[in-house]
Amino acid sequence: MIGVGILVAVLAVVGLAPWWVRGDVAPGRAAALARAADGRVASVGRRPVDPEVGLALVAAACRSGASVVRALDAVGAAFGGSDGAAARSAAARLALGSGWDDAWAADVPGRDGRERGALTRVLCDALRPTWEHGAPPEPALRAATDQLRRDRAERSATAAGRLGVRLVLPLGLCYLPAFVLVGLVPVLVSYGVGLLAAG
Secondary structure (H helix, E strand, C coil): CCHHHHHHHHHHHHHHHHHHHHHHHHHHHHHHHHHHHHHHHHHCCCCCCCCHHHHHHHHHHCCCCHHHHHHHHHHHHHHHHHHHHHHHHHHHHHHHCCCCCHHHHHCCCHHCCCCHHHHHHHHHHHHHHHHHCCCCCHHHHHHHHHHHHHHHHHHHHHHHHHHHHHHHHHHHHHHHHHHHHHHHHHHHHHHHHHHHHHH
């Protein structure tokens, strides 16, 4: 009976040991994860924004009742970086009464050495009918999102096709010697042994 009690106590200590060790490690790991998350958040402004995400956020802002100018300003402020600055700059110019082309003119490739980002280009093209003709923004943004997805799928299919072509030679160089060694050599050896035995 005492042996069973000691066994249960030992098993309990062994079972709780990882929790005691983890208790000492957890604060350090939590601090490391927090530092990594801060670094990722700080670096988001330097990376280009996925145009599909930008279109979705502008569509959500417009659905909530924001005007095109307010939606561009809010999304630009949220994203930061060159795309965010371009969206906010265009929103400020539109609010001051500039035409659509003039509002986005500072971001035309080649002017002042600046390249228009993918998000800036897509937003400019997708929201033009809304600004110039009063069309609702959501269908245009949805169509732009669908076009982006089709373009990505086409690029992926093209890259997969190229990869298949590039893999033919290395795979052939691997499989051909294996086929010769495993398939042909044993047949030729057995055929040769049969000829020698018959001769």
